[in-house]
Amino acid sequence: MEVNKITLFGGYGKDGSEEKVKEFSMEVGDIVSIVGPTGCGKTTLINDIELFANQNTPSGRRVSINDEPVPEDFIFDPSNHPIALISQHTNFLSDLPVEEFLTIHATVRGAKDVESIITETLNFANELTGEAIMRDIGMTELSGGQTRSLLIADAVVIGNSPIILLDEIENAGIHRTKALELLKRYKKIFVFVTHDPCIALMSDFRIVMKNGAMQQMISTRQEEKRVVGKMKQIDDMMLDFRQIIRSGDELTESLFNENFKVLTF
Amino acid sequence: MKLVIFAGPPTCGKTTVIRQVLKRMIARQIKPAYLKIDVLYADDDSIIAKEFGIPVKKIYSGELCPDHCNVVVLDEAVEWAEKSGASYLFVETAGLCLRCSPYVENSLGIVVLEATSGMNLPRKIGPMLTLADISVITKIDLISQAEREVFRYRVLESAKGITVVESNALYGIGIDPIVKHILKTPDVEFPMFLRGNPPVGTCTICVGKKEIGAKNHFGVLRTLDHELFYVGE
Numbered sequence: 001m002e003v004n005k006i007t008l009f010g011g012y013g014k015d016g017s018e019e020k021v022k023e024f025s026m027e028v029g030d031i032v033s034i035v036g037p038t039g040c041g042k043t044t045l046i047n048d049i050e051l052f053a054n055q056n057t058p059s060g061r062r063v064s065i066n067d068e069p070v071p072e073d074f075i076f077d078p079s080n081h082p083i084a085l086i087s088q089h090t091n092f093l094s095d096l097p098v099e100e101f102l103t104i105h106a107t108v109r110g111a112k113d114v115e116s117i118i119t120e121t122l123n124f125a126n127e128l129t130g131e132a133i134m135r136d137i138g139m140t141e142l143s144g145g146q147t148r149s150l151l152i153a154d155a156v157v158i159g160n161s162p163i164i165l166l167d168e169i170e171n172a173g174i175h176r177t178k179a180l181e182l183l184k185r186y187k188k189i190f191v192f193v194t195h196d197p198c199i200a201l202m203s204d205f206r207i208v209m210k211n212g213a214m215q216q217m218i219s220t221r222q223e224e225k226r227v228v229g230k231m232k233q234i235d236d237m238m239l240d241f242r243q244i245i246r247s248g249d250e251l252t253e254s255l256f257n258e259n260f261k262v263l264t265f
Numbered sequence: 266m267k268l269v270i271f272a273g274p275p276t277c278g279k280t281t282v283i284r285q286v287l288k289r290m291i292a293r294q295i296k297p298a299y300l301k302i303d304v305l306y307a308d309d310d311s312i313i314a315k316e317f318g319i320p321v322k323k324i325y326s327g328e329l330c331p332d333h334c335n336v337v338v339l340d341e342a343v344e345w346a347e348k349s350g351a352s353y354l355f356v357e358t359a360g361l362c363l364r365c366s367p368y369v370e371n372s373l374g375i376v377v378l379e380a381t382s383g384m385n386l387p388r389k390i391g392p393m394l395t396l397a398d399i400s401v402i403t404k405i406d407l408i409s410q411a412e413r414e415v416f417r418y419r420v421l422e423s424a425k426g427i428t429v430v431e432s433n434a435l436y437g438i439g440i441d442p443i444v445k446h447i448l449k450t451p452d453v454e455f456p457m458f459l460r461g462n463p464p465v466g467t468c469t470i471c472v473g474k475k476e477i478g479a480k481n482h483f484g485v486l487r488t489l490d491h492e493l494f495y496v497g498e
Contacts, residue, residue, distance in 0.1 A: 047436070051439065084410040085406075090410075091407065091409065092408075093409075093412060094384055101411070104415055105415060108415050155411075158411070
């Protein structure tokens with residue numbers, strides 16, 4: 001079965017009151033952000049999606065796929081599971097070399113051309129991360145940023161999951177706006193839990209959470225899209241500063257002012 | 266009496282799963298009795314008695330193999346549960362040597378495995394997994410999607426036809442399908458029999474000969490390079 005649409009029906013917040021957002025749907029190609037202060041229930045929300053909540057989680061929410069209840073083999077067959085969740089705690093535990101590990105995953109997923117899919121995965125990951133990932137390095141030896149990059153690339157390319165949930169990737173030390181642009185090339189549903197204004201405004205819409213409940217659903221209007229264009233310039237400037245410091249140079253006032261002048265607003 | 270046996274390596278989250286299941290059973294007005302078999306230490310029995318007010322019992326197997334202990338006490342444990350007015354007996358065991366499995370015919374066998382124990386675990390633990398009815402995989406939120414898929418695939422490869430339930434037991438996620446199976450468990454029949462065959466027995470080490478090396482032992486032996494052979498009468 002192809003996943004075209006996933007719908008979440010609201011349940012109850014922490015205080016037992018009904019959620020203000022009664023339901024929202026995401027279709028293939030959509031990018032959605034979940035925003036709100038720490039502890040407001042963002043992670044719980046994506047856990048509900050990931051587990052195809054059927055009024056059996058504390059929130060009482062329910063998920064449907066293509067307007068139908070979720071089929072059982074989606075939940076139990078690993079190669080059919082349509083959702084990949086990359087959380088803040090998610091990690092690789094295997095100490096296999098990268099290539100061997102990806103081969104095992106690609107084989108379990110029934111890939112026909114294992115070599116080319118591994119190459120695609122590594123190329124994708126290496127666009128997100130500062131230092132390239134070598135094929136023969138152990139998975140547990142990867143840096144934090146390399147690990148996040150490979151987790152995302154593996155889920156998108158090998159897992160080919162139609163729905164990908166990403167929990168606070170801005171903390172991962174990867175190029176996040178670039179990641180978002182790369183991800184847009186793949187026809188998928190991406191859900192970001194985020195505190196990052198760029199990611200939130202680059203999404204098609206955002207869900208605002210408070211006290212365990214969905215409060216608002218806001219579509220990104222043209223005006224906000226113009227704003228995010230400007231924010232990306234600031235973001236790129238900050239990345240340039242980071243690069244200067246990372247490579248051992250000094251960030252002088254004149255260098256700072258020079259960078260600032262490039263901003264087009 | 267319906268018998269539900271939980272097995273799994275130490276610290277895999279068996280007790281957390283059991284507590285979540287008990288919560289849901291008690292909400293349905295079913296009060297199981299609970300037996301804990303452990304080797305040296307356990308305090309789950311008092312925690313569960315306090316939390317749920319159900320009949321509990323604890324046995325330390327001590328010098329005895331815990332699976333061996335399970336075999337020799339289970340008939341009396343079922344009688345005890347019956348006398349205490351329960352319609353279910355939950356047994357939590359500490360599976361250790363991985364050659365036995367504690368499951369009894371007409372019981373429900375549940376193996377609890379933690380996803381964080383590595384992708385090869387399902388291939389390593391033998392009958393504790395292959396003879397179980399349900400495999401509950403815990404701590405799924407801590408590992409990569411890829412490892413999770415490989416883990417689940419290898420559980421199904423080792424134990425064909427087993428029901429796999431992924432759970433995040435701390436948050437009570439994935440517990441309902443387990444309860445659904447428990448409610449369908451048939452009554453145990455007497456005499457009770459172990460599922461599957463126990464490993465080759467009559468072991469000199471088990472009876473206390475501590476010298477290292479095949480030359481010091483008799484019965485069924487092997488050396489580093491030779492397969493099993495027999496020494497003795």
